[in-house]
Amino acid sequence: MVSESTETAAVRIENLRFAYGEKQVLHDVTMDIPARQVTAFIGPSGCGKSTLIRCINRINDRIPSARVTQGSILVHGIDIHRPDIHLQELRRRVGMVFQKYNPFAKSIYENVVYGLRIAGVKKKSDLDAAAENALRSAALWDEVKDRLHTSAFGLSGGQQQRLCIARVIATEPDIVLMDEPCAALDPLATLKIEELITSLKEKFTIVIVTHNMSQATRCSDRTAFMYLGNLVEYGPTMQIFEKPREKQTEAYITGSFG
Amino acid sequence: MFDPEKLIRKGRPKGHIKEVLIRSLLAGTTYLIVLIAVLLFTRIIVDGAPAILSPKFPFVDLEFLTAKNETLHVFDDAQGTRHQLAASAYSRYVAEHQGENLYNEQTFSYSGGGIAGPIVGTALLTIGSILLALFFGVSAAIYLAEYAKQSPFIHAVRLAILNLAGIPSIVFGLFGFSVFVLAVPVLTSDPSDRSLLVIPLMIGNYAISFQGWNSSLMAGCATLACMILPVIITASEESLRAVPQGFRDASLAMGGTRWQTIRKCVLPYSLPGILTSSLLAITRVAGETAPIMFTAAVAAKDDLPWEGLSNPFGILSSQVQALPYHIYTLAARIPSSEYTQRAQYGSVLVFLILVATLSIVSMVLRARIRRKLKW
């Protein structure tokens, strides 16, 4: 049964330690990520923020040497490392958008309905409805509705990234992880994605990793600052940027290092 | 809103059995290959080992490796004892036991003695063709990797390499036969009737005659060299390109010429790679039969290539026995019986050991180079 206390936290991370082979990359990270909010992770390159969010849907399992050495992650109260976890279901519930937009070499339509197809949805009308819905939510529908069955590679970079977001939300996940979704995009496309994020938080819990501090201020509710694998500071975005408690945080956001 | 309980697997998820089935099917095909390979080798080793092993030190039947290839005579003497003697030993036996009757005499071509001739022939063919191919191939690769810019010429060269690599070996046999055996120019005082063109020289009564080298070691080497040229070029170019651009830039920036740069800063680092991949080419050359059938190989030969020659270069224009061709002859031209098994399985085993050693060495070297040379 799900306990009362975890009801508000979509993800609870407890004493998480994580290593690639011998190299420890996360040290005792503990935090709660609230539901229906945007949580941003900031920090210099290699601080472990991407690794941390890649732990939440266990996509790090793909890397042979990667392993959680201690601690746990609870998604809605369920420990995702318990042996009887339904990994595919977890990943369907916890969607992910990657740094480099990565649509499949398929048509736009097939990209969007991919998640549904592998979940076993076969009815054409269901797929069509879901595809339209997802593309509308991703603010892409008007741009692609006439060429749904052309290759996804014909789209611009920003469009491709929004397609990837549409692909994720088509499966109606609960949590959407975004690993620097704008890193490969130009400012205009970045703006669109940011608008999208703001509109999506009505329905989804969003976790975003970003290098861009102004992006964090623009679209996140809470911000976590990480440094060398430690969670240095975590709190409401306004507080982190205006009144950071830690010296390191302050140094980072004022641009003294990083 | 979703129910977190769904994250917990209840029993086997849908389609699990299908997944396991597909995975095991794929694994099955993979291990099928491994199994077949193991079975093949075991069979050859089991059948061939008696031919090349001996109970005494050094535990290898040296005679099989060092004796010339001869016809095998099998007969019973008057006591009913069965003898198996190679042709030379047989004539000695007959001379010693004059007047005795021999019974149930049978002869088996190519099955007596050892396989020194084929081994030597294959070694000569391999060395000759690899040297030729390395010389021309590495030079071509240097041009492609170091000098070439986009041009119609380079495009044509790359197309030619691609096409050469795909030509069936028997077509190389036809090519070698019509070009090296029948058409390349030779210096001679006595042009043959079928010469394509004779250019008389002013010196003596010598002429350059386009009449080919006949079936000979050098025709075979040339044919094989043409065949592996694309392999060597591709491998060498890859090794050259693996040398970081920075090495070249640094050398050029210090005033080195192109050639100095290549010689001092590129070749030394790519040489191990080139040599390793040429080992692989050696296994291929050593195993080819079709290209040498008409250009160099002969089924039976009494002398080793260098025996009975008036000048040392005569070796180049003599025909040779070759291990793969010998195996072909043993497999195709003589019936299998208990007396021919030693020659048949023995030759195959020796050949396989040779090829296996080469390819294992090249695999190990490749792995070492990959580990060592990381820039």
Add this chain to the structure above:
Amino acid sequence: MPDDANRNVPKSHRFRKQGFSFERLIRYFFASNAGLTIVILVLIIVFLLKEGLGFFPGYRRELETYRIAGLEFVDISRKNLTAHEQLVSLLNRAYYAEINGRSYQQLRRSEEAAALFNAYTDQTGPTKELILNSTQEGQEAQPAMLAVLRENYEKQRAKALANLPATPHLSAKEREEIISALRTRTPQATDDPALVTRLAEELASTQARHAEPLQAFRATIDSFESASADLGSAIMEMTESVTSTKEALQNADILEKDRRTLLAAANNVDDPAEREKLLAEAKAALAEKPDTETPMASLMERKPDCIRLHEELAKSSAAILPQLPKSLAQGEADRLLRTAKKAWPVFLSDLSAAPAKISSWTHTTPVPLSAAVVSFLTGRDWITGGEWQDFYGILPLATGSLMIALVALTIAIPVGIGSAIYVNQFASPREQAIVKPVIEFIQAIPSVVLGFIGILVFGTVLRELSVMDSLQWVPGFPIEERLNIFTAGCLLALMSIPTIFSLAEDALNNVPSAYAEASEALGASGIQTTFRVIIPAAFSGILAAVLLGLGRVIGETMVVLLVAGNRIKIPDFSAGFGVFFQPSHTLTGIIAQELGEVPLGSVHYRALFVVGILLFVVVLGINATAHRFVNRATK
């Protein structure tokens, strides 16, 4: 570089190149080596064409002789005679298959008993001869030697008894009976062991019993067989006359060639006396044109006779068809009977078309060059070195090559791609470290070694499998030849698996890992990711792998030369899937087999080069298509 800018730089300035450039020389040296590849490719094409193109005029000339001498005329009738013979043989095979099928148990029992006995005599035979010799001629036989011989005999007996073949159709008691007979058998014994004889008699009587109800069928076959006797003898007579005409024509061709050589030589000689002599010789060599008209006229006189014989044969054959049994009980026999019946209407229509062909045939119709090309590309016969007429039709060779490739790829594609998928997607690093070197090692096995394995191991195993009772449902079993299309196909599969494997694995490897990551992040399982994302993305690469595998299979020589059975004949497709167990010849094999034995420059020699050109074009076409796919994949 604009010259104006350099005008002010003095000639001896350091930045100017000084004199002879060693660097440039080196550059040209390397460039010329790169150009060597083009030279080789051009040489290959030029020399293949040079040797090959002369084939078509030469073959046309041969076909012309074939017509002028009247061989073609005889072949019209002979073709029907051969068809008749084939039908007779089909019926005979059906007849014996029926009898043997009905007496299957007895047949196998007798064969196995005989095999036991043969194993024994094979081993002890030579010593037995020696013992008989020494006891027979010398009354004063040397007892010491005889003792040695007897000892040898016993040794060989023991050896033979230890290595007896299996006898699944004999009871243990029967086997024991034969073995005990062999155990006590003396060298002087001449009779077969009692049980062997008894089983042979049993077989004979069973066969006779089963032949009884088939007597009518037997009689029908016999009467059908004798129906063509007259046509046969007429053809025999005509054959003699046309063969001598052909020889005369060929001799005239040879003389003409000599004359041309002499004339050419005369043109090169400066000394007038010498030249006169050569010219005179050439004149003397000028052959009289052989008389083809007279024998042709007498051949033409036979036309009505031939037509009559054809009509008679047609009439009697048409009468035979309804007399054949409706069906036969044994599967194989029935198949043969049905094949014969199916061929019957074709045979009859050929027979009825023959008179028109015979009467309209004339030796004056010219033979165009295209006839030689068509005959080469669509000819169903590759007959060389025969006394009658050489034909160079590549259909039997091409069919063989294609069918072997079909078998090879049917095996190699699923196995090669399946294992590539497994190794690339699912195997642990340790598994990869085992599988990859093994496959690389298979690739390194020389093809001649594979061929050897095919002959001595695989073919024998296949034959042993094919006589097992439990496998008789397989079409084509028991196989007649242990070297056949299937054996060759299996070995070529083994050869092409590494090619397909490594290229397909490369293609899978080249799929960006972001695809797999995205797919798994969407909740796909490993198998779903592999089959829905990775494989579609690698598809053109995998297709290229298959095509390159096909190119390798078609171009492979040694394995097919050793293992395909080398029968130059279009396989009998009426055998259903059994067709794959028939021997065959291939495009590559024919070159390897015949090039060493043909006279340089002969039509046959040139034909082999044309086959080479064909191979060259086909394989390069396949490879070029494959590389197009590779390029598409890497874009």
